[in-house]
Amino acid sequence: MLSALLDLVLPVVCGGCAMPGVAWCRSCAGELNDAPAPARPRVDPGVPVWTLGPYRGARRNAVVAAKERGRRDLAEPLGLALAVAVARLRRWGECPAGPLIVVPAPTRARAARARGGDPVTRMACAAARHDRSLHVHPVLVTARGVRDSVGLSAAERRRNLAGRIVVRPCPVPRALPVLLVDDILTTGATAAESVRVLRSAGFATFGTVAIAHA
Template structure:
């Protein structure tokens, strides 16, 4: 039996708040260093930040059926990897600014810069950036509740919120809608191969009964794409719960495991998205 006043993982409900407060205090006391290369002076230095301004189509090595057209702002390698991990696992919440801007770049690119082979219905670049296109809805990947309690924050929602602000500054209106929920528990996917990841995630997401504006464009957003299993299952849940002829699903991530990648043409709106340091 769980002791009274504790969460499911045994921690008091205010533990996450105290952890977040401690991290904020550390940010004030400790000198700021680049999360990518550890050089002092900035949250993410210019050379490391430039690696998140290289939008590319993410194509997993074993392309899972149903994997949505996905753009990553950069490769999940080199200094990008420790920067993402620092934001996600080590309390570097100030990285929401540069990583959220990178996510906004990926969103803008997947909407306006897909090459012909990416799945666009007209065989060419999407018209998603035109004035008569439908509203943009970012759908954050739902985080595991236990992980949210442990971290004291929902890091994917933070990235999505920052991306919406950056897109607005670039002249592209978007909103975030929690359209996905978790339908069950999953084990940690670390160390699993692609097939095991897919099996682990099958049926784990469900579309929530949220009313969307007509003609909207859904963009799944997450921090990292590796095997593509999570995005594939999330896209399946979105389309399975949608009405006939429902919204097409795209995806955008901060970074993707570098395997087979093709860089799409820069979108018209991406030119004003600059990484904040």
């Protein structure tokens, strides 16, 4: 309601470059659709990690606006970039064909509520609208006691998350391959802990894709 009212009074600008008049311009769309490249985070999740490029420019602005500035509409271009990345990985033989379970990396519940929902899940759902073989199951949640990770070292991030990412009890089929998705890859600590708990819950996680690496 409030956002609909704000749309009426605030001019629309591109979420990547602030160009007035469009929510997401062609040039930023081009920048976001870079091919996925393998990344080597400090904390190794034990599965291949891909990102669409460095955390800067349009990619960074879109992630920040979706996460911090209430730009829910940017889930659409971010989700499209994710769907295109999956299609490319399939073409390269890096990602299984057929149905995939897409698990969004967990967001701290309170942080997500404060921002009006989880932008990573929203992005994953947008990707699934473009590719019907993707089935989004937000089964990962963070338990109480997880601090904001900004400014923490890799070791501190690991300690912060150890034992605090949990798999929600859910009737999700374990036979399908699982792709973990996130917006930003930093130390790899979240991906590593997520893959570990998914595996111990019986999910066959084959890789992880992030929109950007910091």
